[in-house]
Amino acid sequence: MKKSISANRLLDERFGEKGSKEREQFRDQSFSYYFGEIIKNRRKELQMSQESLAEKVGKKRPYISRIENGEDIRISNFALIANALGLSIQISSE
Numbered sequence: 001m002k003k004s005i006s007a008n009r010l011l012d013e014r015f016g017e018k019g020s021k022e023r024e025q026f027r028d029q030s031f032s033y034y035f036g037e038i039i040k041n042r043r044k045e046l047q048m049s050q051e052s053l054a055e056k057v058g059k060k061r062p063y064i065s066r067i068e069n070g071e072d073i074r075i076s077n078f079a080l081i082a083n084a085l086g087l088s089i090q091i092s093s094e
Contacts, residue, residue, distance in 0.1 A: 033070035035078060040068040042085045056084045 016022040043053055043064075050064040057080050067073050067081070082089055 028072070029070065032072050035073055036068045036070045038087070039064075039081055039085065042087055043068075046085065048085075053081070053084060057081055 011023065011026070012018075015026040043050070050068070051061045054061045054064045057077075059077070064081075067077075073081075079089060
């Protein structure tokens with residue numbers, strides 16, 4: 001019988017404890033991937049091409065592709081793209 005393990009413990013084992021360089025890097029990459037997936041899914045839901053989204057926000061198609069593939073995105077560009085896709089951004093304290 002396998003012993004269960006918590007998600008936090010698994011993250012600690014694989015990427016180091018909270019606050020470590022490796023854990024923070026993993027967290028940043030995870031957010032970039034997550035944001036890219038949100039953008040890609042919404043764009044497809046709207047049946048919009050990367051090219052048309054890029055034109056709408058004043059960027060080039062390869063930039064949209066990189067964002068959708070999980071590259072880091074500046075918050076100003078994320079807000080611009082989210083607005084073009086009819087998405088809202090909510091910020092709250094923990």
